[in-house]
Amino acid sequence: MGTVFRMLNCRGVSTRRIATAVDITQGRLYDYMSGKSRVEKLTVFEQIADAFHIPGHLLGLARRSWEPTSTAPEHQHADHPPPDGDDLAAVEHFRSADRQTGGGRLYGAVVRHLSDRVAPRLVDTGSGAQVFAAAAALTEMAGWMAHDSGQDTLAERHFARALPTGPHLG
Numbered sequence: 001m002g003t004v005f006r007m008l009n010c011r012g013v014s015t016r017r018i019a020t021a022v023d024i025t026q027g028r029l030y031d032y033m034s035g036k037s038r039v040e041k042l043t044v045f046e047q048i049a050d051a052f053h054i055p056g057h058l059l060g061l062a063r064r065s066w067e068p069t070s071t072a073p074e075h076q077h078a079d080h081p082p083p084d085g086d087d088l089a090a091v092e093h094f095r096s097a098d099r100q101t102g103g104g105r106l107y108g109a110v111v112r113h114l115s116d117r118v119a120p121r122l123v124d125t126g127s128g129a130q131v132f133a134a135a136a137a138l139t140e141m142a143g144w145m146a147h148d149s150g151q152d153t154l155a156e157r158h159f160a161r162a163l164p165t166g167p168h169l170g
Helices: 002-010 015-022 026-034 042-053 082-099 109-122 129-148 152-169
Strands: none
Touching: 002 026, 002 042, 002 082, 015 026, 015 042, 082 109, 082 129, 082 152, 109 129, 129 152
8 A cells, every 4th residue: 555655646646635535644654655564454445545536446445336337448347358468467567566565465466366357267268378378477476475475385385376377378
């Protein structure tokens, strides 16, 4: 969340406005932004999503009440899976965010994306090799994030799954 706060601030949103929107002190906000503390309360995620109209899925939340339901891109519907290029872009976004936050903080989001968006298409005959590349990259990333969080047994399971996924790249 510190990354989100820094991004908002870099885009011209004052730290006072951010702190007020989330109902925290500016000192606490600076601790989040500098990485001295991490946001652990779900209500903070919900408040920032609602205050700045950040779609819930971007913060690991359910669809927010103010989000439109009918304007979702066509490829997000179950009968129109996203093109493979979207998966590879997601991998890059997760890598970039992980470099900024580190410590496995995005583990849940990576695993959710992998299981909800990528895994169902691994058995679809219409999927290309890129979906396997994305699956392998995300699974390996989840392994490193689990390792960074001190969950080496979980990391080992991710690494074991990532290895056989890669050879399908043809």
